[in-house]
Amino acid sequence: MIAIEHLDVHFGSSHVVRDISFSVAAGETFGLVGESGSGKSTVLRTIAGLNPGWDGRMAVAGQNLGPRRDRAFFRRVQMVFQDPYGSLHPRQTVDRILAEPLEVHGIADAEARIARALEEVALPHTARFRYPHQLSGGQRQRVAIARALIADPSVLLLDEPTSALDVSVQAEVLNLLSDLREARQLTCILVSHNLAVIAHLCERLAVMQGGRIVEILSEAELRAGRAKHSHTQDLIALSYELEG
Template sequence: MTAISLKNLDISYGHTQITHGVTLDIAAGASFALVGESGSGKSTVLKAIAGLAPQWKGDIAVNGKPRSHGIDRGFSKMCQMVFQDPYGSLHPRKTIDTTLSEPLDIHGIGNQGKRVEETMAAVGLDRRFRFRFPHQLSGGQRQRVAIARALMLEPRILLLDEPTSALDVSVQAEILNLLKRLRREQGLTYLMVTHNLPVVSFLCDRLAVMRGGRIVEVADVAQLKAGTLVDPYSRELLAANKGHALESA
């Protein structure tokens, strides 16, 4: 089954076209990466899928259902997004309990206390953090809250926008190990944006390389690890990432 299907996706902001004919199929249960330099259109693709960049042409389907332009409550139960900056993505005046309960309130889902504690446990957060505020948590703990919030509605797909780039290297490894475990335990599908190829090697099965809003190559991670990417720009990215090791537990 295909979890995410993109066909001839052209995304614009005003009169500026950001992506050109992006076409991808991502299998259910896969972990797929979009890589490329800043401004290549990677995050814009995620935003279009999530309904945060509604000016697009082409086709977006999630679990076989065509995506509308904009926010869709039914879609939010299938697919959620984790943002890059755990410092900015959480409301500073809301406790962790309020932040995690909010999606349940919106969708009229009960038994909230139990679900909040279960999800906190799933992402490795002690229950004592439940009634704290974001400023009382470390960056890694805040990103765990952001991941927990994305999981509250039990979606099958997570869109990950540079989920570790704002964190220290040792904390990055903790979050990546968490994401790998959650995918295995919950059968999740990941579409991740990153510029860090060691992260792709650790977490993903396949990748697409973007440049100037276009996909220039789609490859298996085995090709990345072997250094056998074909497109000249892909090989430039690979050369630029050499020497950047990823610590993992």
Template sequence: MIEIEALNVHFGSNHVVRDVSFRVEAGETFGLVGESGSGKSTVLRTIAGLNSDWSGRMTLDGKRLGQRRDRAFFKQVQMVFQDPYGSLHPRQTVDRILAEPLEVHGVPDAEARIARALEEVALPRVARFRYPHQLSGGQRQRVAIARALIAGPSVLLLDEPTSALDVSVQAEVLNLLADLRQIRQLTCILVSHNLAVIAHLCERLAVMQGGRIVEILSERELRVGQAKHSHTQDLVALSHELEK
């Protein structure tokens, strides 16, 4: 579904992503993990069409992606951001937030779709006409997920979707994403600095350091300690320390 080949991204003179290559099969959830500044979120934002200064080759479902994306791309590919409060319009109700992508993409039957979207992400009906500041952090992220999925994309890009949430809410949102991925047969790329989050959702993952992918391995290889690169081993050791 997604193929990235020799992706390079520059911010001015700063070379932030260096020769990154990987592929994601249809229906797979692929993880990008690494410490802050490793380039993982930049890769995701570039795939999403939010960075235009890049070189390399990217294809989606066999079609090559250019610097600019058309409306069909944004119907097929949607993104959930790290900060649910910052990604939702503060002066729009949940109803309006969910109606907007339906209008943009000309999707009919908005009333039924909005009601179903709220049900899918386990939000009560009363949340429909509330504003983001009237919702909890977990509820806001559920709205962001509902907005991303309401027009029926096949690819979901997830940028640290639980890192801004309380620990007690993180597992709920991760389980929701796992359920929606299976129900909708989504292809996903998940960015996180947390190996436990990656292992919970992803079949395979790429470890990034200094803008490069240093290792690609399966979730099983990660769990049984078969990581080969020293940086991956350091991340695993740090994860174990944090769990104590």
């Protein structure tokens, strides 16, 4: 479903992503993990069409991506951002936030779709006409997830979707994403600095350091401690220290 080959990303004179390649099968959830500044979120934003300064090849569903994306791409591929408050328009109600993608893509039956979207992310009907500031952080991220899914995409890009939430809410949102992924047969790329989050949702993951992928391994290999690269081993050791 997703093919990335020899991707390089530049911000002016800064070379922030260096010659990375990976693929994601249809229905798979693939993780990108690394420390802050490793380039993982840059990769996700470049796939989404938010970073124009790149070289290499990117393809979704067999179609090569160029610097500009058409409307069909944005119906197929949607993104959930790290900060649910910053990604939602503060002066729009939840109803308006969810109706807008339907209008953009010319999708009818907005009333039923909005009601279903709220139900899918376990938000009460009373949330529909509230503004983002009237919701909790977890509720706002549920709205962001509902907005991403309301036009029925097949690919979901998740940029640290739980890191801005309270620890007590993080597991709820991760379990929701897991259920939605299975129910909708979504292909996902999940970016996180947290190996526990990656292991919870991803079948495979790539470890990034300094803009490069240093290792790709399966979730089973991660749990068994069979990482080969020293940086991956350091991340695993750090995650155990934090848990302890």
